[in-house]
Amino acid sequence: MSDDTSSDDTSRDNDQWWLAVLPRMLVWCRLRVLESGVAEVFDCDGRINVYENEDIARSSLMDAEYRAFDGLDDEDAEAWGLDLEEIEPPRAENDDELRERMMQPMKTPLSGQDW
8 A cells, every 4th residue: 555544654743652661671652543533553563453532542552551752751751761862763664664663672871772
């Protein structure tokens, strides 16, 4: 599929990025709301979970301890051991490549090296 509703289009302006922090690992999810109002969550395993609407999808992500990346402030980030200036959502040409980048090792605070 080559139109802009393809699931391979990973750079949509309306994509919302969510993240969770596991020991030494950042885990990303992408929330996308379709024109119909249906919400799709692309998870770190490459699955697309479909929800009736955005509110239900957001609630499900929060229940799984994900937080909206664009809603994180410095205090939230510090509590998770993150530096907001050093992290950004993963990017790829398509969802197959993106799946490989949805889990990222965290850097150690003192050395800057991966754990």
